[in-house]
Amino acid sequence: MSEAQRHRVVPGAPLRRSGLRFLKRRRTVLARLAGWSLVESGQTFLFGFALAHALDDGFLRGSPVVGAAWLAAAAVCVGAGAYGTARVYGAVADLVEPLRDTLVRKVVTRGLYAPDGAAVSRLTHQVEIARDTFAGLVLVSRSFVFVTAGALVGLCSLAPVLLLLVVPPLVLGLALFAGALRPMARRQETFLAADEAIATETGTAVGGLRDITAAGAERTVAAAAGERFDAELRASRALARWSVSRVLALGISGRLPIVLLLLAAPWLLGRGVTPGALVGALAYLTQSLLPALQSLMHGLGTAGTRLGVVLRRLTAEPATGAAGAGSHRTPRDGYAVELTGVTFAYGPHADPVLRGLDLTVPAGGHLAVVGPSGIGKSTLAALVAGMLEPGSGEVRRPATADRVLVPQEAYVFSGTVRENLAYLCPGGRVPDADLLAAAAEIGAGALLARLGGPDATLAPAELSAGERQLLALVRAYLARAPLIVLDEATCHLDPEAEARAERAFAARPGGTLIVVAHRISSALRADRVLVMDGTHVRTGRHGELLRRSALYRELTGGWAHAEPPAAAPLQPALAARDADGVDAVAGTRLAGDGGHVVAHGPGRQMQDAGDLGDRGALGGQ
Incomplete structure (x- = not known):
């Protein structure tokens, strides 16, 4: 650009x-x-x-x-x-x-x-x-x-x-x-x-x-x-x-x-x-x-x-409408994001993770993205959110401040509950009524009560991975962005809590939701499902894809056998690796933090923990 x-x-x-x-x-x-x-x-x-x-x-x-x-x-x-x-x-x-x-x-x-x-x-x-x-x-x-x-x-x-x-x-x-x-x-x-x-x-x-x-x-x-x-x-x-x-x-x-x-x-x-x-x-x-x-x-x-x-x-x-290789242009009326001929590789000599991808997500739509680990799901989420730029092709989406990406590893910092939840709101100020209502919608009301309310002080080391994800989800919900991208952002929640959070995002008037699915239930709740298999993609509804895609049938079968019981507890807290209790995972927004930050706005690079650590036949991401 x-x-x-x-x-x-x-x-x-x-x-x-x-x-x-x-x-x-x-x-x-x-x-x-x-x-x-x-x-x-x-x-x-x-x-x-x-x-x-x-x-x-x-x-x-x-x-x-x-x-x-x-x-x-x-x-x-x-x-x-x-x-x-x-x-x-x-x-x-x-x-x-x-x-x-x-x-x-x-x-x-x-x-x-x-x-x-x-x-x-x-x-x-x-x-x-x-x-x-x-x-x-x-x-x-x-x-x-x-x-x-x-x-x-x-x-x-x-x-x-x-x-x-x-x-x-x-x-x-x-x-x-x-x-x-x-x-x-x-x-x-x-x-x-x-x-x-x-x-x-x-x-x-x-x-x-x-x-x-x-x-x-x-x-x-x-x-x-x-x-x-x-x-x-x-x-x-x-x-x-x-x-x-x-x-x-x-x-x-x-x-x-x-x-x-x-x-x-x-x-x-x-x-x-x-x-x-x-x-x-x-x-x-x-x-x-x-x-x-x-x-x-x-x-x-x-x-x-x-x-x-x-x-x-x-x-x-x-700039809100500039187009550097078309990556920040506004999509057509009625569409939240459009990808046209998008190709992306992690280096000039690396094999493309995505090649010639075309994808349209309508405004107010609910899309689930599924596929094997390392196939490019998190890369696609980062391209949609603007954290990565395509090597070729166009990504057309809303203005730079109108989308939120919630990665798998949730970022929580030392401070009050209010400071963590209002982090993406203009001026960092949210009325108590709105904050508590958002927590109730996402299903974090009991967590906020246990922590001591909006003005309580958070100690990241004392929170479980699931509790951190709940706080990150409430933070994204309060941002009121038209486009929300959840990149396995509920993987540490039980199925019931995951369903409640996804339904809350999907029910926002005019809001668009893209979910990198962690369970088959996420795909069942979506309007459309995108199946990525490394050579081409398929989109459609759940029943249609069961008939047309062997990979989707294989994934749903594996998910069905691996589905945990509904009453599975939140995962225990992770060991703190710094003074704020934030894991030293490489990533976006802050130095030494890459992939576990709730992203809101443009970014240059991101390494997504969910895909980088899992190298399959295509070499991972």
């Missing part, structure tokens, strides 16, 4: 409106900044003016005392300007820090509800870019405005004709610079996109080092990472080429007026311009206007364009 597809970038107009609202709320700070900037730039006007009068009225007329007095006045103004500069920095801080806090809140909120591989780059690198460049932009912009105004007023006070030599090249150079800002911004955005791609590529590689080594994919991964670095190098070179326009604009607006003033000096002296006025004009140009232009063009040309790009990216909304 391309960078433009992964993010819906907020257009310039809304960003400008947001910026204006931000500044309007801080009018007092802006007024204080303008006042101290005026004090700081007062020296600009008085320096050239005092220098001209020191020469014309003092030293050139033989009155050194008068000349020294004018120079002393200029020195006093320099001291006042330094005092104003110190106060300017305090006002700038009152603008910059609130912006940084606002951006951090936006990035953290987006990372919680729509995580992706670039979240770390945004929070650590790009927020600091925005903070630093905004501060620099405020400093150089207000300095240029006040210094330029002071210099032009000073030139006019010395001799209005001097403006004819300064204003035209100044305007021409600024126009050239302004015209180059947009192309520079585009190159800057390309550079930042390449930086995010590097963070995503290397982050994925580091998280899968064991698998990369085991599969002998070191060169392939290194080549992919190298392509990202090469793209960033090309983007940085393109950005550097556009800096030539900044040098040209500075030469026209800042240095050409000095040359014109020197060339026109005889003509100016012949028309009443005094020597002191010429020296004062040179001081205005070399000591005030040229440094201000250099700061402005350097600040806007690098920091300014970068700031605009970074702010658009930090305030962008996660």
Whole structure:
């Protein structure tokens, strides 16, 4: 998926409106900044003016005392300007820090509800870019405005004709610079996109080092990472080429007026311009206007364009309809998920686990997926949920935040019951009535009562595997996602508890349920059954598949003999392997956790414990 597809970038107009609202709320700070900037730039006007009068009225007329007095006045103004500069920095801080806090809140909120591989780059690198460049932009912009105004007023006070030599090249150079800002911004955005791609590529590689080594994919991964670095190098070179326009604009607006003033000096002296006025004009140009232009063009040309790009990216909304190989496009009306020609393999040289799979699940449907261990059931569940991307073909499903995958190993963390159950809800808040009602629907009401209610503290090591599954199921039910995928998520429950939980999910109005079946009863409850046998698939109702599929007849026969008694107790608690009592199973969402997390949103990789540990004739997953 391309960078433009992964993010819906907020257009310039809304960003400008947001910026204006931000500044309007801080009018007092802006007024204080303008006042101290005026004090700081007062020296600009008085320096050239005092220098001209020191020469014309003092030293050139033989009155050194008068000349020294004018120079002393200029020195006093320099001291006042330094005092104003110190106060300017305090006002700038009152603008910059609130912006940084606002951006951090936006990035953290987006990372919680729509995580992706670039979240770390945004929070650590790009927020600091925005903070630093905004501060620099405020400093150089207000300095240029006040210094330029002071210099032009000073030139006019010395001799209005001097403006004819300064204003035209100044305007021409600024126009050239302004015209180059947009192309520079585009190159800057390309550079930042390449930086995010590097963070995503290397982050994925580091998280899968064991698998990369085991599969002998070191060169392939290194080549992919190298392509990202090469793209960033090309983007940085393109950005550097556009800096030539900044040098040209500075030469026209800042240095050409000095040359014109020197060339026109005889003509100016012949028309009443005094020597002191010429020296004062040179001081205005070399000591005030040229440094201000250099700061402005350097600040806007690098920091300014970068700031605009970074702010658009930090305030962008996660894409909900982008299609990277079609994997996030919305399915047709009336369908919850569609797979078209999907092929997936765990590596470039591995045999495909799924090949050319076509599957359509209608909205509100109930599908059971059956097949031998290691045949690809959990892989299919991960593809449907967005935890894996197909090697080829399309997976069309609802928006990224509208599906929940519950794997076999349920994730429960140290905290309160409420925190565990409301984990997938917006803001993590659920009314007690809704929470208790969901627990009753799933069949976990007695468990919550035994634990002490919503505000009781959970100790994961004291829960059985079945109790953890019940809590994960209630968590998924409270998420209210239109699409629920249960990947053997009830395997530690007895048949009666499993049936109650599945019926609760299936009864949700408009809700779609896909179950990787653990028992034949799950297939009997479904509207349709998908049988996977490694070479092709069959779909149909239970009775129809008994007639058409020998594999399904074999599976149902094996299930019937292995079905445990209805009163089978929940399995005992598993031994805790860390402080929170969470098994160290590799997986999704958290480091060292892979497959036992309730997934909600996009993900990059998943290893499913239910299939990986069972290698059949097809080599497992």
